[in-house]
Amino acid sequence: MATPLSAAKFIEKLRAEGVKVQEHGDWRNHNRNHKGPWGPVNGVMIHHTVTSGTDSSVKLCYDGHSALPGPLCHGVIAKDGVVHLVGYGRANHAGLGDDDVLRAVIDERDLPADNEANTDGNRHFYGFECINLGDGKDPWPAAQLEAIEKVSAAICRAHGWTERSVIGHLEWQPGKVDPRGFTMASMRDRIGKRLKSKPGSGSSTTYTVGKGDTLWSIAASKLGDGNRYKEIAKLNGLRDADTIVPGQELKLPRK
Numbered sequence: 001m002a003t004p005l006s007a008a009k010f011i012e013k014l015r016a017e018g019v020k021v022q023e024h025g026d027w028r029n030h031n032r033n034h035k036g037p038w039g040p041v042n043g044v045m046i047h048h049t050v051t052s053g054t055d056s057s058v059k060l061c062y063d064g065h066s067a068l069p070g071p072l073c074h075g076v077i078a079k080d081g082v083v084h085l086v087g088y089g090r091a092n093h094a095g096l097g098d099d100d101v102l103r104a105v106i107d108e109r110d111l112p113a114d115n116e117a118n119t120d121g122n123r124h125f126y127g128f129e130c131i132n133l134g135d136g137k138d139p140w141p142a143a144q145l146e147a148i149e150k151v152s153a154a155i156c157r158a159h160g161w162t163e164r165s166v167i168g169h170l171e172w173q174p175g176k177v178d179p180r181g182f183t184m185a186s187m188r189d190r191i192g193k194r195l196k197s198k199p200g201s202g203s204s205t206t207y208t209v210g211k212g213d214t215l216w217s218i219a220a221s222k223l224g225d226g227n228r229y230k231e232i233a234k235l236n237g238l239r240d241a242d243t244i245v246p247g248q249e250l251k252l253p254r255k
């Protein structure tokens with residue numbers, strides 16, 4: 001099954017995997033489909049931005065620049081693990097890569113060396129840009145690596161792919177070095193393990209109430225929307241939304 005997911009399905013699958021998503025602008029309809037085909041899709045490609053700062057990196061990936069118009073990917077993965085959705089459809093992230101690599105991804109076997117740039121990657125890959133300077137020194141926080149693992153697993157699950165459908169830009173296009181700071185082999189290993197469990201497992205789904213917390217403040221900080229306090233109350237069988245005390249453990253719904 002290689003028909004691209006709809007934007008609605010895409011975000012639904014990410015959320016089901018426990019990914020924290022933030023939507024930007026008209027991301028669902030922001031794409032380069034007028035410039036070429038989108039699909040069949042065959043895999044997920046991971047990049048680093050060579051930038052720092054979430055807001056400016058997200059803006060750059062949404063807008064692109066004069067030489068390379070946006071969107072520059074589908075999601076920007078920030079250091080705190082939040083995935084910022086900036087586009088959907090054909091995006092300028094993969095460029096030309098090696099047809100032998102594409103064939104290996106489709107067959108889900110070991111990747112050959114990428115020594116040709118003869119195939120349109122923007123057509124065939126979901127793309128995620130991770131905020132990192134790519135200098136080999138800028139750290140990759142655990143939350144960010146976990147988000148890479150989750151977005152990849154979410155898409156693999158949706159398409160019935162294995163972790164072998166997830167590659168780095170450096171494995172696609174000769175001369176590319178991204179992502180730098182962890183190996184794609186180690187990331188595929190994590191994704192493979194995650195795919196053996198149920199969607200959304202292993203994510204932090206409990207919260208210990210602190211001093212001064214209200215259900216509303218917890219919903220606002222943990223779910224990104226204070227109005228979702230009702231879901232927390234319901235999930236924990238609370239009759240009165242205000243009866244929480246410091247030290248109390250609460251289950252949290254998925255974001």
Ligand SMILES: [Zn+2]
Nearest residue numbers: 047048169178
């Ligand atoms: Zn890249």
